[in-house]
Amino acid sequence: LPIPNITMNDGKQIPQLGLGVFLVEPGETERIVTEALEVGYRHIDTARIYDNEAEVGAAIAKSGIPREELFITTKLWNSDQEDPHGAFNASMDRLGLETVDLYLVHWPIPEFGTALGAWKGLIEIAETGRATSIGVSNFEIPHLQQLLDETGVVPAINQIELHPLNQRRALREFCREHGIAIEAWGPLAQGKSDLFERPEIVAAAATHGKSPAQVILRWHLQHDTIIFPKTTRRERMIENADILDFDLSAAEMAAIDGLDEQHNFGPDPSTFNRR
Ligand code: NAD
Structure with missing residues (x-):
């Protein structure tokens, strides 16, 4: 089944499902990405x-896959916020690509006070065409509001921690109102919780003959969220992409919506300040 696209506010399309490679060892990454491309991932x-x-x-x-069939995202690290052009060029050299499909400011780091300058750099990089779309990650409403007020350029994407135990309703609503598409990081809560054993998830999995992971990922898709669950195992890559042939009912969606505990497993974006 074809992976659906989401149209971003700049008119470009992003595949709603991909593979994330956080904590994938460099020595394993080429094999894992090769396998993902073999089983049909393009993002x-x-x-x-x-x-x-x-x-x-x-x-x-x-892989030999035509570049235009792939969607590749990378991110500006915190310690590079004052040199977005240099950091971007270095990332492109490492990737060996002419263009990247999405470039994100990785964290807002309010304590640094450099995210606005970084965003202005990304706007210039987008104007060169080398980053096709630009956005941010881990930005809360005030951090987004500053970019909107100061530049008028609306990020295409906000990539945030988002899963049934942390549903980020106010932030998602703000992004919806401003046409900012949402990417979920930790879509499976990073495997750090009992989410897979919750009765609401287990019941839906049994009804549809799917795994708990597939139910959770399907819940994201039906909320128009873009996901790239991480796995290093080929069979799980296939499992995580095999979520296009069923629909969670309104009652099942509501039951999973009810699991929100506003619990983040990752850092608090308002105070995270790692260089
Ligand atoms: P995730 O929610 O995707 O969880 C990954 C873990 O879930 C795996 O290590 C594995 O243990 C488990 N898992 C995966 N598939 C499974 C399956 N089918 N059945 C059972 N368990 C399964 O967490 P993540 O890797 O942190 O998030 C996904 C991606 O988001 C990352 O790889 C990265 O690309 C991105 N990310 C971004 C940020 C950011 O600050 N922007 C932070 C973290 C992650």
């Missing part, structure tokens, strides 16, 4: 800080 989410851009690029180059 890869990496970042400078994941230290595997070169290996992602190597897998792309060896």
Whole structure:
């Protein structure tokens, strides 16, 4: 089944399902991305800080898949917010690509006070055409509001921690109102919770003959969220993409909506300040 696209506010399309490579060892990344491309993935989410851009690029180059069929995201790391052009060029050199489909400011780091300048840099990079779309990650409403007020350029994407235990309703509503598409990181809560055993998830899985992971990922798709669950195992890559042939009912969606505990497993974006 074809993976659906989401149209972003710049008119470009992004595949709603991909593979994330956070915590994928550099030595394993080329094999894993190669396998993902073999089983049909066309969207890869990496970042400078994941230290595997070169290996992602190597897998792309060896795949022979036409560049225009792929959607590749990377991100500006925190310590590079004052040099977005230099950091972008270095990422592109490692990836071995002429263009990237999406470039994100990775964290807002309000304490640094440099995210606005970084965003202005991304706007210039987009004007060169080397980043086809630009956006942000881990931005809360005030951080987004500053970019809107100061530049008028609305990010195409906000990539945030989002899963049934942390549903980010106010932020999602703000993004919807402003036409900012949402990407979920940690769509499976990073495997750090009992989410897979919750009765609401288990019941829907039994009804549809799917796994708990597939139910959770399907819930994201039906909320128009873009996802790139991480796995290093080929069979799970196939499992995580095999979510296009069923629909959760309104009652099942509502039951999973009811699991929100506003619990984040990752850092608080308002105070996270790692360089
Ligand atoms: P995730 O929710 O995708 O969880 C990954 C873990 O879930 C795996 O390690 C595995 O243990 C488990 N898993 C995967 N498929 C499974 C299956 N079918 N059945 C059972 N368990 C399964 O967490 P993530 O990797 O943190 O998030 C996905 C991607 O989001 C990352 O790889 C990265 O690209 C991105 N990300 C971005 C940020 C950011 O700050 N922007 C932060 C974290 C992650």
